[in-house]
Amino acid sequence: MPLDVNGTTYETDEEGYLANLSDWAPDVATALAGSDGAELEDGHWEVINFLREYYEEYQIAPAVRVLTKAIGKRLGKDKGNSKYLYELFPYGPAKQACKYAGLPKPTGCV
Amino acid sequence: MSNTKTFVYINRKAPYGTVYALESLEVVLIGAAFEQNVKLIFMDDGVFQLTRGQDPEGIGMKNFSKTYAALGDYDINQIYIDQQSLDDRGLTIDDLQALVYEDEDDDWNEKSSIHLVNREQLSDIIESADVLLNF
Numbered sequence: 001m002p003l004d005v006n007g008t009t010y011e012t013d014e015e016g017y018l019a020n021l022s023d024w025a026p027d028v029a030t031a032l033a034g035s036d037g038a039e040l041e042d043g044h045w046e047v048i049n050f051l052r053e054y055y056e057e058y059q060i061a062p063a064v065r066v067l068t069k070a071i072g073k074r075l076g077k078d079k080g081n082s083k084y085l086y087e088l089f090p091y092g093p094a095k096q097a098c099k100y101a102g103l104p105k106p107t108g109c110v
Numbered sequence: 111m112s113n114t115k116t117f118v119y120i121n122r123k124a125p126y127g128t129v130y131a132l133e134s135l136e137v138v139l140i141g142a143a144f145e146q147n148v149k150l151i152f153m154d155d156g157v158f159q160l161t162r163g164q165d166p167e168g169i170g171m172k173n174f175s176k177t178y179a180a181l182g183d184y185d186i187n188q189i190y191i192d193q194q195s196l197d198d199r200g201l202t203i204d205d206l207q208a209l210v211y212e213d214e215d216d217d218w219n220e221k222s223s224i225h226l227v228n229r230e231q232l233s234d235i236i237e238s239a240d241v242l243l244n245f
Contacts, residue, residue, distance in 0.1 A: 058180040059172060063143060066183045 005031040017099050024052075024102030032100050036091070040100065043088050046075060051101040061106040064094040116147045118239035121156035125175065126166055131159045132174055134245035139177075142184040149235055150181075153192035156245075157199065160191070160206040175207070182211030187223040190235055194228070 003010045003018075005028050011019035016035060018024060029048060033040050040048070050071060054062050062070065064082075072080015079085075085093035094106045119138055123130040138150065152160055164175040181189070189209055196202060209223040227235070236242065 057176065059174055059176045060139070060180060062180070062183065063139070065143065066180075070183065 003028070003031055003035065015099075015105065017105050018102045021102055021104075028102065029100045032102075036096075036099075043079075044097070044100070046079075047071065047085070047088060047093070047097045048101045050074065051097055051103060055101070055103050061094060061098045061103045063106065064092070067094055067097075114145075114147055115240035116149065116238050117141065117241045117243065118149045118151065118236060120151045120153065120236070120242070120244045121159055122154040123159075123245065124155040125159045125164065126169060126171055130245040131156070134243070135174060135177060137243070138181070138186060139184060142186055145185070147188075148186050149188040149190065149238070150186065151190045151192065151232065151235060153195045153232070155195075155199075157191060157195045157201060157206070160209075161201070162205060162207050178207065178209060181209060182223055185211070187211035187221070188225070189223045190225050190227045190232065192229070192232055193226050196226075 001012055001014070001016065003012050003016075010023045010028060013019060016032065018028070018032070030040055033044070038044075047067075051061060051067070054060075054067075054070070064085075068080055068082060068085060070080075071085065082093070085097075089096040098104070098106055119134055121131060121134050125131040138148065142148065159175065160178060161175070164173055166173055181187070191203065191206065196205075203224070203226055206224070210220045211223050212218040213221050
């Protein structure tokens with residue numbers, strides 16, 4: 001199911017993840033979130049940007065446990081916990097945030 | 111702690127050309143969620159998996175060598191390199207990437223995960239395994 005953003009069409013898989021990593025741009029993230037009925041605010045962008053940097057450095061999307069720990073270290077304890085991350089991304093922080101960050105679906109986790 | 115087992119993964123093959131190296135890494139990362147005692151051994155051509163400056167773009171592969179640096183985040187910090195295998199291939203430890211972890215019990219100080227071992231030490235590590243996976 002292709003995604004339309006400002007007249008450009010992007011290929012996605014059956015769950016709505018971007019087919020090509022390099023297609024990502026902030027307005028694509030906004031559109032991906034929009035197709036789930038979600039609106040991205042500062043808190044979301046912090047996690048999305050973190051994920052993109054993590055992927056760039058390590059070539060994987062982190063497991064949710066690793067993500068939680070790393071977010072806590074970078075953004076503070078009040079954000080490095082599952083409760084906060086699930087409030088931002090109710091479909092599962094790794095899964096949903098990775099989708100908006102244009103990363104592949106993380107292997108075997110939420 | 112009775113539910114904790116020692117998992118030893120032996121990596122013996124060159125990183126590209128077969129899928130063993132990547133599969134092993136993925137199993138290690140997924141298995142990390144179970145919080146077991148994990149040890150990785152790199153020997154034979156497996157030592158090439160950790161060499162610096164890999165660029166597999168020309169063969170259409172993802173450069174997953176960058177992913178080894180994430181192992182510390184997954185609390186995998188017992189990584190053993192067979193000295194003999196390095197010697198046989200004209201490599202030294204400086205040809206391999208540095209892998210580190212932050213020690214929770216020591217004020218999060220960054221420490222090396224890599225240990226160079228001889229064959230005798232290698233036998234002891236393999237002997238310590240409850241579960242042995244050979245890639």
